[in-house]
Amino acid sequence: MQALILAGGKGTRLRPLTVYTPKPIVPICNRPFLLYQIDTLRRAGITDITLSLSYQPNKIEHLLGDGSDHGVKLKYTVEPQPMGTAGAYKFAEDAIRETTVVFNGDILTDLDLKAVIREHNGRKAAATVVLQPVENPRAYGLVETETDGRIHRFLEKPKEDEITCNNINAGTYILEPGVLDFIPPGENYSFEYGLFPDLLKRKESFYAHVPPRTYWIDIGTPERYLQAHQDLLANRVGRIHIKERRGSFDSATVAEIDELSIIGDDCQIKPGAQIINSVLGQGCFVEERAHVANSVIWPHTRIGTAAQVSNAIVGRGCHVGRSAVIGPGSVLGDKTSVTDYTITGGAKL
Numbered sequence: 001m002q003a004l005i006l007a008g009g010k011g012t013r014l015r016p017l018t019v020y021t022p023k024p025i026v027p028i029c030n031r032p033f034l035l036y037q038i039d040t041l042r043r044a045g046i047t048d049i050t051l052s053l054s055y056q057p058n059k060i061e062h063l064l065g066d067g068s069d070h071g072v073k074l075k076y077t078v079e080p081q082p083m084g085t086a087g088a089y090k091f092a093e094d095a096i097r098e099t100t101v102v103f104n105g106d107i108l109t110d111l112d113l114k115a116v117i118r119e120h121n122g123r124k125a126a127a128t129v130v131l132q133p134v135e136n137p138r139a140y141g142l143v144e145t146e147t148d149g150r151i152h153r154f155l156e157k158p159k160e161d162e163i164t165c166n167n168i169n170a171g172t173y174i175l176e177p178g179v180l181d182f183i184p185p186g187e188n189y190s191f192e193y194g195l196f197p198d199l200l201k202r203k204e205s206f207y208a209h210v211p212p213r214t215y216w217i218d219i220g221t222p223e224r225y226l227q228a229h230q231d232l233l234a235n236r237v238g239r240i241h242i243k244e245r246r247g248s249f250d251s252a253t254v255a256e257i258d259e260l261s262i263i264g265d266d267c268q269i270k271p272g273a274q275i276i277n278s279v280l281g282q283g284c285f286v287e288e289r290a291h292v293a294n295s296v297i298w299p300h301t302r303i304g305t306a307a308q309v310s311n312a313i314v315g316r317g318c319h320v321g322r323s324a325v326i327g328p329g330s331v332l333g334d335k336t337s338v339t340d341y342t343i344t345g346g347a348k349l
Helices: 034-045 057-064 084-091 113-123 177-182 190-199 222-233
Strands: 001-008 048-055 075-077 099-102 108-111 127-133 141-145 149-157 167-175 206-209 215-216 274-275 291-293 308-310
Touching: 001 034, 001 084, 034 048, 034 099, 034 113, 034 149, 048 057, 048 215, 057 075, 075 099, 084 099, 084 177, 108 167, 113 167, 113 308, 127 141, 141 291, 149 190, 149 206, 167 177, 177 190, 190 206, 215 222
Parallel strands: 001 048, 001 099, 048 075, 127 206, 274 291, 291 308
Antiparallel strands: 099 167, 108 215, 127 167, 141 149, 141 167
């Protein structure tokens, strides 16, 4: 069995964080995001993985290499132009003529993939879509199923009176190689609007898998990116555990760092500074009496004396000036400089 991760998106909703860093490798608790998906595949015994890339592909390939450092074998395909989800799958077909697990490249989950594979094989399905219950399916698209698990229909962006269930497409699929024959070559083609409705029309063996109590979040917006960090720090993600929260760093004895926070290598934390429920990337410098709470700070950023950063995301190589206030919802892109005494709230810089 093989895997394909669709990692070609530009990460527009996550900007300005993705201007210089492709969304698939934004840091999540100081690890490139794709490593969490690779971990999920490896736990299920899948080590032959293809990454379908488009936006800044060289940065992703340079970071992950051939996958040997992570216990897998990685191959890469680069779309000549945006191909859509199913189009990218078709474009990679020379590398994946086996049963294939397909991941959308922006989903953090603790899915038991072995259970999905067992059910797919037991049903002799041509395709299986993993579903996720959500409180409000209107923002996504609901998926109706029969009592035996067969998919009945897809309804994208349903109106209030059209909601019949709360299960949505979770962005994980298991597809038999014959499905590739139903996708037109060289076209922009979608799973949701193209292939899946076509499989229903063809009356293929097309099933849903609804996992019990599974963590699932799309990290594609700053709010959800930050939420994913809060959930990981609080150990709310069942099969993903942070083994080491402290790198090798220098901290004053009178600085306060709570036990939930993650501190990267080569950080310096000065007297009177407070780090609460936050992540500091490698090489960050937190000056005297600075306060960082419920936030994510990317590597090599400097937080000035008495500055306050709360419920915010600060990109790589930034400088937050003395007594500046970076308030809830703020997102600072790489190399942003915030002058002394500036106050921001909800800003994207």
